[in-house]
Amino acid sequence: MARSVRVDRGARVVVVGAGFAGASLLRHLPPPLRKPGETLLVDRRDEWEFIPLAHEVAVGRVHPGSVRSPVAPLCRDACALLKAEVTGVDLDEKVLHTSGGVVGYEYLVLNPGSVATPPPAPLRDHLQKFWSVDDALALRGALAGAWKLATGTAPAPPGALTVAIVGGGATGVELAAEVASLFDYLRRRSHRRPREAPRVVLFEATDRLMGWLDPYFDRVARQTLANLGVEVLLNTVVDEASGSGVRFGGEFLPAATRVWAAGVGAAPLVRELPGEHDPSGRIAIDEHLTLPDHPEVYVLGDAGRYTHPKLGPLPPTASVAVQQGPWAARDLKRRLRGAESRRGRPPFRFFDRGYVVSLGPEGGVADAVGLKLRGPAAQALYRSVFLYYIKSRRDRLLTGADWAMERTIGRLGFGSDGTSPVGGQQEKHDEGWRSRDGPPGRVP
Numbered sequence: 001m002a003r004s005v006r007v008d009r010g011a012r013v014v015v016v017g018a019g020f021a022g023a024s025l026l027r028h029l030p031p032p033l034r035k036p037g038e039t040l041l042v043d044r045r046d047e048w049e050f051i052p053l054a055h056e057v058a059v060g061r062v063h064p065g066s067v068r069s070p071v072a073p074l075c076r077d078a079c080a081l082l083k084a085e086v087t088g089v090d091l092d093e094k095v096l097h098t099s100g101g102v103v104g105y106e107y108l109v110l111n112p113g114s115v116a117t118p119p120p121a122p123l124r125d126h127l128q129k130f131w132s133v134d135d136a137l138a139l140r141g142a143l144a145g146a147w148k149l150a151t152g153t154a155p156a157p158p159g160a161l162t163v164a165i166v167g168g169g170a171t172g173v174e175l176a177a178e179v180a181s182l183f184d185y186l187r188r189r190s191h192r193r194p195r196e197a198p199r200v201v202l203f204e205a206t207d208r209l210m211g212w213l214d215p216y217f218d219r220v221a222r223q224t225l226a227n228l229g230v231e232v233l234l235n236t237v238v239d240e241a242s243g244s245g246v247r248f249g250g251e252f253l254p255a256a257t258r259v260w261a262a263g264v265g266a267a268p269l270v271r272e273l274p275g276e277h278d279p280s281g282r283i284a285i286d287e288h289l290t291l292p293d294h295p296e297v298y299v300l301g302d303a304g305r306y307t308h309p310k311l312g313p314l315p316p317t318a319s320v321a322v323q324q325g326p327w328a329a330r331d332l333k334r335r336l337r338g339a340e341s342r343r344g345r346p347p348f349r350f351f352d353r354g355y356v357v358s359l360g361p362e363g364g365v366a367d368a369v370g371l372k373l374r375g376p377a378a379q380a381l382y383r384s385v386f387l388y389y390i391k392s393r394r395d396r397l398l399t400g401a402d403w404a405m406e407r408t409i410g411r412l413g414f415g416s417d418g419t420s421p422v423g424g425q426q427e428k429h430d431e432g433w434r435s436r437d438g439p440p441g442r443v444p
């Protein structure tokens with residue numbers, strides 16, 4: 001097609017986003033597309049983050065380097081790579097506007113994922129977000145600082161060791177369980193007693209934790225969290241936050257650490273596309289995972305809303321994204337061979353493998369392939385699922401080693417007084433933990 005805009009570069013297939021969906025698609029590209037001139041990957045970052053393990057990074061169980069992988073090896077000789085921010089899609093001209101120029105495409109695969117929707121204005125300035133490995137490291141630093149203050153000799157404000165987590169979805173639940181387990185670990189291993197008891201308070205606006213999952217998840221999570229000492233406040237909206245705590249229903253909870261773990265929305269890039277959007281901004285896609293009016297544009301992963309004939313709209317999870325990527329690669333292969341009809345292109349098939357949620361180092365809850373599991377069995381499943389999802393052999397080994405070393409070496413970032421080294425010392429300390437020749441994270 002002749003374009004009326006000047007195009008700086010292009011490829012037959014342009015893939016935006018090297019996350020779960022994009023990476024799994026690239027690994028399954030058919031041979032005719034495995035060439036730099038045929039396929040172009042655009043991502044704004046050099047590194048991709050395996051974000052489902054962020055809560056384990058925040059409590060020092062997993063090294064940040066184990067969950068960050070460089071994007072470049074995804075391409076090798078199979079595609080060209082453009083590091084750029086995509087700022088807009090012109091569907092009529094079949095071009096992308098990016099910070100690195102205008103990119104033309106024949107087929108476009110959009111996988112820009114989700115963004116954290118910011119907390120409402122009265123909370124915004126006083127809650128930490130939890131959406132990236134950097135956020136997890138910021139939280140790790142805050143928790144270590146809080147432990148140091150509460151076990152030190154200087155006076156500590158009320159709530160110095162209280163963590164308020166807003167949002168009882170899977171992210172908030174997993175984080176609450178990890179933070180409670182961390183405090184338990186620090187209490188057992190530290191020679192200094194905190195002057196106030198640690199508290200973890202989880203706020204959820206509805207009457208259920210992880211409301212989109214089977215009620216079994218809520219039941220098991222509430223029992224496990226109670227055993228870990230987490231206070232769960234259902235039907236409770238946090239209306240205000242300050243630098244010293246949070247306010248809800250006329251009560252004030254002093255809390256030095258306050259985390260926003262609620263609210264997910266589709267990436268802005270997708271919100272701006274014409275089409276039918278759900279309240280979180282995900283755009284409706286058809287049985288071939290493409291835009292109904294633009295069959296040359298696939299939208300995969302968190303950004304697209306695919307409605308399963310029986311299960312309804314699929315949730316924005318990694319397990320959906322990693323099934324859609326390879327499926328789209330196979331669909332492209334069929335189209336390159338000339339199949340455009342329904343018969344030649346079977347619709348996307350989702351295999352419902354179920355869900356698994358971690359509840360601290362020893363716990364979990366799962367409903368997978370017809371089995372309802374809890375406790376260590378669910379935790380073992382959780383670990384095997386994630387080791388399977390981590391496609392780089394290096395990262396898989398590192399994460400497995402982090403889990404194995406935890407028992408012998410301790411928590412990363414929590415030194416003998418429970419604190420993290422700060423500033424430029426942090427990376428050095430992390431590397432010392434990894435190479436075992438620096439200060440271990442053990443709390444004597």
Ligand SMILES: Cc1cc2nc3c(=O)[nH]c(=O)nc-3n(C[C@H](O)[C@H](O)[C@H](O)COP(=O)(O)OP(=O)(O)OC[C@H]3O[C@@H](n4cnc5c(N)ncnc54)[C@H](O)[C@@H]3O)c2cc1C
Nearest residue numbers: 017019020021044052085086112113301302316317318319
């Ligand atoms: C804290 C947390 C915990 C989670 N835990 C789980 C879990 O336990 N299990 C589970 O199944 N799911 C979990 N998820 C959800 C899971 O991470 C997402 O479903 C998954 O990442 C979606 O994959 P994706 O490919 O759509 O997007 P992503 O993996 O987010 O990748 C998007 C990519 O697009 C790039 N990008 C975005 N916008 C642009 C742009 N404008 N220009 C250029 N590049 C761009 C980004 O840099 C990124 O590389 C969790 C999410 C979070 C935040």
